[in-house]
Amino acid sequence: MKLWCATLDWLKARTDLPDKTRTFLNKPIPGNVGWLHTLGALLLFYLVLQTITGILMGLYYSPSPDQAHESIRYIDTELRLGALVHSLHHHGAAFILITAFLHLMRSFFLAAYRAPRELLWWSGLVLFLLLTLFAFTGQLLPFDNHGYWATEVGIRIASAPPVLGPYIREFLTGGYGDLGATTLSRFMILHVAVLPLVFFGLVGLHLALLQKVGSAGPLHGSPEPYRSFFPGQVLKDLSVAALGALVLFLVAWFMPPGDSGPADPGATGFVPRPEWYFFAHYEILRMLPSGWQLLGTFVLPTAAGGALVLLPLLDRKSGGLLTDRLRFTLGGLVLFGVVGLTITGLVEESREKPKETAIVGDPIAAGKKLFHTKKCTKCHSIGKEKGGDKGPNLARVARRIRRDFFKPWIRKPGSFRPDTEMPNFEGSEEELDAIVRYLQTLK
Numbered sequence: 101m102k103l104w105c106a107t108l109d110w111l112k113a114r115t116d117l118p119d120k121t122r123t124f125l126n127k128p129i130p131g132n133v134g135w136l137h138t139l140g141a142l143l144l145f146y147l148v149l150q151t152i153t154g155i156l157m158g159l160y161y162s163p164s165p166d167q168a169h170e171s172i173r174y175i176d177t178e179l180r181l182g183a184l185v186h187s188l189h190h191h192g193a194a195f196i197l198i199t200a201f202l203h204l205m206r207s208f209f210l211a212a213y214r215a216p217r218e219l220l221w222w223s224g225l226v227l228f229l230l231l232t233l234f235a236f237t238g239q240l241l242p243f244d245n246h247g248y249w250a251t252e253v254g255i256r257i258a259s260a261p262p263v264l265g266p267y268i269r270e271f272l273t274g275g276y277g278d279l280g281a282t283t284l285s286r287f288m289i290l291h292v293a294v295l296p297l298v299f300f301g302l303v304g305l306h307l308a309l310l311q312k313v314g315s316a317g318p319l320h321g322s323p324e325p326y327r328s329f330f331p332g333q334v335l336k337d338l339s340v341a342a343l344g345a346l347v348l349f350l351v352a353w354f355m356p357p358g359d360s361g362p363a364d365p366g367a368t369g370f371v372p373r374p375e376w377y378f379f380a381h382y383e384i385l386r387m388l389p390s391g392w393q394l395l396g397t398f399v400l401p402t403a404a405g406g407a408l409v410l411l412p413l414l415d416r417k418s419g420g421l422l423t424d425r426l427r428f429t430l431g432g433l434v435l436f437g438v439v440g441l442t443i444t445g446l447v448e449e450s451r452e453k454p455k456e457t458a459i460v461g462d463p464i465a466a467g468k469k470l471f472h473t474k475k476c477t478k479c480h481s482i483g484k485e486k487g488g489d490k491g492p493n494l495a496r497v498a499r500r501i502r503r504d505f506f507k508p509w510i511r512k513p514g515s516f517r518p519d520t521e522m523p524n525f526e527g528s529e530e531e532l533d534a535i536v537r538y539l540q541t542l543k
């Protein structure tokens with residue numbers, strides 16, 4: 101205790117940190133601020149975690165088309181806890197976007213954009229936009245087929261605006277038209293340097309503004325008696341963050357991100373789809389007749405964004421432009437629409453799955469890729485191509501094994517050797533065929 105007081109005095113003489121902290125914790129907040137107001141704190145928690153897992157990934161990631169996929173595979177299969185960190189970062193992005201969306205909807209429902217919180221609202225909107233850019237630039241980095249093709253679609257959307265479009269495409273791809281080494285470098289530098297700098301600067305501003313104007317109080321009438329931020333609200337924030345952490349860890353643990361194989365610009369059979377949290381927008385695009393795409397890629401998003409920006413100016417006080425009834429109906433419709441369209445997208449995706457894995461082009465090349473996607477590399481190396489070492493190196497496997505033994509073995513190794521560690525093959529006959537044809541070339 102004595103040491104604690106001495107430290108505190110030492111700090112007090114040099115900074116106003118202790119005083120600032122006390123004012124911060126004792127800050128009065130309206131009595132009815134409660135669970136709905138924990139979303140911001142949860143978001144902050146996810147952002148910090150995302151930064152940590154991002155830095156950890158960055159220590160092993162190599163941003164070149166030749167090595168990016170391999171470096172992610174290394175993280176997933178060989179690094180202790182690497183797969184968990186990757187998974188946390190992968191799903192963390194979705195959790196952040198969902199939480200940010202709910203945070204935004206909550207502010208909309210409570211009309212928290214009205215004076216004096218306009219700047220808080222506007223900075224929040226920019227932060228939300230930046231978050232989508234984080235997700236967009238991040239999905240290319242593993243340079244697998246999924247990210248490659250989703251980015252191709254994304255760049256097409258981003259370059260939809262008239263006049264500016266071609267310049268945006270040139271800027272994002274690095275001028276070559278195709279996605280290549282320059283594209284990957286640019287996405288990397290945006291993802292790990294430019295965006296974080298701007299983003300965390302703005303987060304600071306957002307929080308400073310919040311300190312100044314405080315959380316939005318009740319919609320009507322006088323607020324319930326004020327109480328201090330600590331301990332009640334702090335405990336609520338912390339318990340929601342703890343729960344949020346638990347859910348994210350469970351999802352990350354049980355649903356590792358899939359691997360769609362190293363990006364192959366020639367893989368025409370691959371159906372490009374964005375990450376699931378972009379499905380709502382994607383479904384709208386798919387519903388539009390061809391020729392109307394600009395409506396979905398540019399006009400609608402700009403209009404929606406513009407409306408959100410103008411909101412604090414148009415709807416200044418209760419009983420103004422948006423009555424509570426109207427606002428709740430509008431917000432409800434948006435929520436309902438986004439959830440509905442996302443579910444539609446998920447159903448569509450599960451229907452399209454088989455197409456994604458259909459073998460296109462050279463079966464031997466397809467088999468080589470499947471050897472990665474089916475996680476055979478978790479246990480097998482092939483010559484110098486490093487994989488796991490639980491199973492034998494398959495460099496000359498075709499010399500060792502009889503032709504007709506491959507298929508039955510890979511499909512069900514347990515029926516030959518009950519105590520084997522090798523799992524049964526999960527996939528179509530066509531895929532198994534491609535893998536076997538590839539393995540038979542290894543002599």
Ligand code: HEC
Pocket residue numbers: 471474475476477478479480490491492494497500501506510517519520521522523525535539
């Ligand atoms: C969990 C680890 C593991 C995974 C994943 C795995 N294997 Fe194996 N595999 C083994 C082990 C261990 C052996 C050695 C046989 C034994 O003792 O069980 C083996 C043996 C083999 C052999 C025979 C090699 C020889 O020289 O005798 C082939 C071929 C093979 N695996 C192919 C595959 C393919 C194709 C996949 C992906 C669909 C795969 N394995 C996935 C662990 C694995």
